Amino acid sequence: MASLAVKYRPRDFSDLVGQVHAAQSLKNAIEFKNIGHAYLFYGSRGVGKTSTARILAKALNCEKGPTTEPCGVCSHCIEITKGTSMDVIEMDAASNRGIDHIRDLRENVWFAPMRARYKIYIIDEVHMLTTESFNALLKTLEEPPSHVVFILATTEMHKIPETILSRCQSFAFRRFSLKEIQARLAFILKEEKKEYEEEALFPIAEKADGSMRDAISLLDQVAAFAGKEKMTVAMVGVVLGIPRQELFFEFLDSIRNRNTKTAFHIIHTLSEEGQNLRRFIWDVLTIVKNITVLKEIPDNAELDISPSLRDELVKQGQAWDSRELMAFFDTLFAMYSSPSLYTSSRSSEVRIAFEMALLDLFDKLTRPSVSALLSRLKGLESALSSGMPYEEKTAASQKSLPEKREAAPEKTVITSTTVPAVPQPPGPTPEEMEEAESRALLEREFMAEEVDTQTGSMFG
Numbered sequence: 001m002a003s004l005a006v007k008y009r010p011r012d013f014s015d016l017v018g019q020v021h022a023a024q025s026l027k028n029a030i031e032f033k034n035i036g037h038a039y040l041f042y043g044s045r046g047v048g049k050t051s052t053a054r055i056l057a058k059a060l061n062c063e064k065g066p067t068t069e070p071c072g073v074c075s076h077c078i079e080i081t082k083g084t085s086m087d088v089i090e091m092d093a094a095s096n097r098g099i100d101h102i103r104d105l106r107e108n109v110w111f112a113p114m115r116a117r118y119k120i121y122i123i124d125e126v127h128m129l130t131t132e133s134f135n136a137l138l139k140t141l142e143e144p145p146s147h148v149v150f151i152l153a154t155t156e157m158h159k160i161p162e163t164i165l166s167r168c169q170s171f172a173f174r175r176f177s178l179k180e181i182q183a184r185l186a187f188i189l190k191e192e193k194k195e196y197e198e199e200a201l202f203p204i205a206e207k208a209d210g211s212m213r214d215a216i217s218l219l220d221q222v223a224a225f226a227g228k229e230k231m232t233v234a235m236v237g238v239v240l241g242i243p244r245q246e247l248f249f250e251f252l253d254s255i256r257n258r259n260t261k262t263a264f265h266i267i268h269t270l271s272e273e274g275q276n277l278r279r280f281i282w283d284v285l286t287i288v289k290n291i292t293v294l295k296e297i298p299d300n301a302e303l304d305i306s307p308s309l310r311d312e313l314v315k316q317g318q319a320w321d322s323r324e325l326m327a328f329f330d331t332l333f334a335m336y337s338s339p340s341l342y343t344s345s346r347s348s349e350v351r352i353a354f355e356m357a358l359l360d361l362f363d364k365l366t367r368p369s370v371s372a373l374l375s376r377l378k379g380l381e382s383a384l385s386s387g388m389p390y391e392e393k394t395a396a397s398q399k400s401l402p403e404k405r406e407a408a409p410e411k412t413v414i415t416s417t418t419v420p421a422v423p424q425p426p427g428p429t430p431e432e433m434e435e436a437e438s439r440a441l442l443e444r445e446f447m448a449e450e451v452d453t454q455t456g457s458m459f460g
């Protein structure tokens with residue numbers, strides 16, 4: 001069986017989902033017989049540049065053409081699809097052979113096409129050409145023979161010399177949205193009569209990162225794994241090496257509940273499974289960002305996520321305190337983007353930095369907030385003025401840190417009349433000293449555990 005990627009490669013302009021602008025402009029050029037001598041397709045990988053180049057080649061050389069609807073069955077169309085047409089020369093500028101081709105190009109370009117209407121040069125990754133090759137190409141572009149069409153494709157437009165750019169008609173190929181990728185995958189699965197869980201498409205689309213080609217290859221892998229069974233989200237996780245979705249929420253819950261043990265256990269499990277921790281951190285950051293967005297704008301339609309994930313994120317948003325969420329994001333992002341970690345390729349280093357960042361975060365989250373201190377001060381003041389004994393409201397929760405969550409600070413409206421002036425924070429209270437002690441103990445336990453579980457030196 002042909003791979004899905006080959007089977008579902010776009011074959012004519014109507015197949016070019018997502019690239020409507022390029023498809024329409026090229027169709028117009030053919031319809032109004034206004035065919036240029038050089039086209040430049042630019043955009044990230046896997047967005048249909050080469051496929052479009054082949055469709056354009058078919059449109060120009062089809063026996064029934066030039067036509068906006070190449071027949072797909074004449075000898076020219078078939079040869080172009082197979083990549084065997086003598087008159088459609090595909091070269092990859094990144095390879096040595098590509099450079100040789102360009103060297104010969106200046107002479108060969110003058111020979112008429114063997115059988116077809118046009119001689120078409122498709123040069124992929126054109127930004128990789130050497131200066132010498134660019135000069136050879138430029139000479140040809142300055143005075144192109146009427147039977148020649150160049151289609152240049154690149155992922156790095158800024159590396160193309162201005163002299164070349166000015167002689168090409170350029171078309172931007174945009175990355176596909178998650179929705180477009182999911183729709184295409186759903187279409188393919190329907191065509192293949194393959195049963196699947198709706199939720200299974202999302203992680204595939206996300207991993208493909210805007211590339212339709214990558215998305216379909218990934219789908220191919222998962223479909224092969226599923227065999228005759230229904231394709232599930234769990235299968236996608238296994239094949240693509242993506243941690244299951246619930247794990248992310250378990251992790252978030254562990255942070256919210258100050259449950260260091262569970263959080264560290266999840267990191268340990270991910271490491272054991274050989275998961276990419278950096279990727280996990282990035283996914284957690286994305287989830288936290290989305291929770292925050294949905295907390296602010298609950299009906300945000302631009303978030304490209306599945307309905308069930310949206311429900312889960314809204315639920316999380318209700319459970320989280322906004323400031324704590326921000327502290328979570330800031331701490332993790334600072335760690336994720338620190339230069340020393342960026343240059344490190346060792347997963348053990350990422351793990352240590354990750355765990356220490358979490359300890360730092362737990363420390364931040366358990367430290368009493370200014371508003372909590374103010375409310376306590378207010379309580380003491382009113383107790384003094386009324387002569388009634390002062391009742392410590394949050395003492396119980398503070399003593400049992402960090403396993404239990406600190407009670408959310410009371411929403412006290414502080415006006416200039418209720419609190420005359422903001423005093424300096426007092427020195428450490430007995431509770432705070434106790435808290436510092438338990439934190440130090442926790443860190444010592446963590447260090448001991450690390451040395452136990454790792455065979456090598458933790459500093460080596």
Ligand SMILES: [Zn+2]
Pocket residue numbers: 061062063064070071072073074075076077078
């Ligand atoms: Zn044809």
